[in-house]
Amino acid sequence: MASRREGPLMRGGGGGGAGGGGQPLSRGSRIAAAVAVGVALGCVCAFLYPDGLLSRSSDAALHWPRQADSVACETSEGVTSLKSHVALLERKNAEFRKQINELTMKLQLAGQGKDEVPYKAGPFGTVKALRKNPTVIPDESINPRLAKILQQVAIKKELIVALANSNVREMLEMWFTNIKRVGISNYLVVALDDNTETFCKSKGVPFYRRDPDEGIDNIGKVGGNHAVSGLKFRVLREFLQLGYSVLLSDIDIIFFQNPFGHLYRDADVESMSDGHDNRTAYGFNDVFDEPSMGWARYAHTMRIWVYNSGFFFIRPTIPSIELLDRVAGRLSREPKSWDQAVFNEELFFPSHPGYEGLHISKRTMDIYQFMNSKVLFKTVRKDAHLRKLKPVIVHLNYHPDKSDRMKAVIEFYVNGKQSALEHFPDGSVITD
Numbered sequence: 394m395a396s397r398r399e400g401p402l403m404r405g406g407g408g409g410g411a412g413g414g415g416q417p418l419s420r421g422s423r424i425a426a427a428v429a430v431g432v433a434l435g436c437v438c439a440f441l442y443p444d445g446l447l448s449r450s451s452d453a454a455l456h457w458p459r460q461a462d463s464v465a466c467e468t469s470e471g472v473t474s475l476k477s478h479v480a481l482l483e484r485k486n487a488e489f490r491k492q493i494n495e496l497t498m499k500l501q502l503a504g505q506g507k508d509e510v511p512y513k514a515g516p517f518g519t520v521k522a523l524r525k526n527p528t529v530i531p532d533e534s535i536n537p538r539l540a541k542i543l544q545q546v547a548i549k550k551e552l553i554v555a556l557a558n559s560n561v562r563e564m565l566e567m568w569f570t571n572i573k574r575v576g577i578s579n580y581l582v583v584a585l586d587d588n589t590e591t592f593c594k595s596k597g598v599p600f601y602r603r604d605p606d607e608g609i610d611n612i613g614k615v616g617g618n619h620a621v622s623g624l625k626f627r628v629l630r631e632f633l634q635l636g637y638s639v640l641l642s643d644i645d646i647i648f649f650q651n652p653f654g655h656l657y658r659d660a661d662v663e664s665m666s667d668g669h670d671n672r673t674a675y676g677f678n679d680v681f682d683e684p685s686m687g688w689a690r691y692a693h694t695m696r697i698w699v700y701n702s703g704f705f706f707i708r709p710t711i712p713s714i715e716l717l718d719r720v721a722g723r724l725s726r727e728p729k730s731w732d733q734a735v736f737n738e739e740l741f742f743p744s745h746p747g748y749e750g751l752h753i754s755k756r757t758m759d760i761y762q763f764m765n766s767k768v769l770f771k772t773v774r775k776d777a778h779l780r781k782l783k784p785v786i787v788h789l790n791y792h793p794d795k796s797d798r799m800k801a802v803i804e805f806y807v808n809g810k811q812s813a814l815e816h817f818p819d820g821s822v823i824t825d
Contacts, residue, residue, distance in 0.1 A: 490532060490534040494529075494532035494534075494634070526708075526713075528636065528710055529634065529636065529710065531634070532636075535631055539632075542581070543632070543635060546579055546580070548579040551579065551637065551640070552639065553580035554581050554629065555568065555583065555643065556582075556628060557589050558588075559588035568642075568644040569596070571648045575651055579653075581599050582601070583601050584602050585624075622643070622732050626717045626720040627717075630717050630718070632709075633708075635709075639706070640656075640704075641707065646788045647786060647799055648785070648786050649785060649786065649807070650785045652785050655763075655785050659754075661712050661713045662705055662708075662754070662755045663756045664700035664701060664704070664756075665704045665705065665757075666757050666760055667699050667700070667767075667790070669765070675697070676695060678693055679696040680693055681694055699737040700757070701733065703790060704788055712752055712753035715753075716736075716751055716753055719739045719751065720732065720735050723739075761773070763785055765787075765788050765791060770818075770819050770820075774805075774815075783806065792821050801813045801814055
């Protein structure tokens with residue numbers, strides 16, 4: 394079948410059927426049709442754009458600078474408003490995170506002691522209880538500035554922390570000089586006054602200066618050793634809330650090894666002891682004799698010398714934070730109390746009528762690795778075998794002439810001067 398080519402316009406407006414034919418429109422007819430289409434389009438445009446196509450564009454062009462100025466002004470005001478709104482949302486978000494953390498802590502407290510998962514006891518001699526409590530959920534909203542510092546200083550979420558003011562500048566310098574010599578980098582000084590902050594800056598020592606707090610600042614600037622020591626229980630709380638384990642150190646301590654390689658980390662609190670031998674440091678059965686009781690004259694008691702509140706490792710757990718809260722609370726209510734005594738009472742006193750004890754796990758540090766000055770001057774320096782041992786730290790806690798003894802201890806263990814400790818008495822000189 395032969396095909397046929399259709400023109401653009403056919404008479405009658407359509408193509409013919411098979412075998413049919415159409416004649417093309419004449420030139421005049423095509424012109425008339427084009428005019429008709431143009432008129433129709435004009436009518437449509439007139440209906441859709443009554444103000445004309447060019448008038449709107451022209452008007453927009455004439456008013457463009459004014460509109461641009463208006464938009465720019467509105468945009469600036471909008472940005473300011475948005476920034477204010479974002480700041481408000483951030484504050485609310487911080488408040489919500491704080492509330493979430495507090496609720497989480499309450500839930501953890503509420504869940505303690507409840508058998509959430511039932512256990513069956515294993516064979517005789519194989520059963521062991523949990524050795525430590527789970528850590529808290531870190532909450533950076535409580536102190537974002539401190540959180541940034543700790544991220545830079547801490548190693549594996551652990552660091553050494555010391556509090557100091559300008560009254561102890563000489564000992565502070567010996568403290569961080571020996572830390573640097575050992576190669577410890579994860580340490581931080583909480584500077585309690587302007588002079589200590591300036592001193593740390595000049596020596597390249599990492600430091601943290603708390604936001605103004607009248608209650609802490611007054612003690613920090615003019616307080617003696619015991620007053621400053623009591624502040625640590627308030628200051629350390631934020632470190633634990635941020636999820637960091639802290640090795641708290643007084644500044645009358647000399648480091649000879651990195652202590653983080655000698656910790657067990659199996660308890661909430663791991664502390665050095667004031668005991669001077671195995672019995673006093675780790676506990677013993679002390680028999681009390683009361684002859685008037687006759688047959689029952691002997692009463693067995695348990696004795697242990699106190700933990701030293703000037704050097705302990707504390708993990709970020711609920712019981713640890715409760716310990717800090719309890720000690721800080723009592724010290725604020727009992728200003729004449731000694732922080733070390735309160736620290737030990739809260740650690741060791743059991744629950745009894747009228748008192749709920751603290752459910753916290755604890756470990757005593759090795760007294761020859763974490764050595765107090767009574768152990769050193771009364772026992773170690775006089776024993777040929779013990780003199781060869783290299784301690785992790787020595788704490789000059791038993792002697793008031795701290796600076797002189799610290800220098801002598803450095804001479805003995807660092808510089809190898811065997812006679813450096815000889816001229817000191819076992820204890821302090823008693824004067825009337």
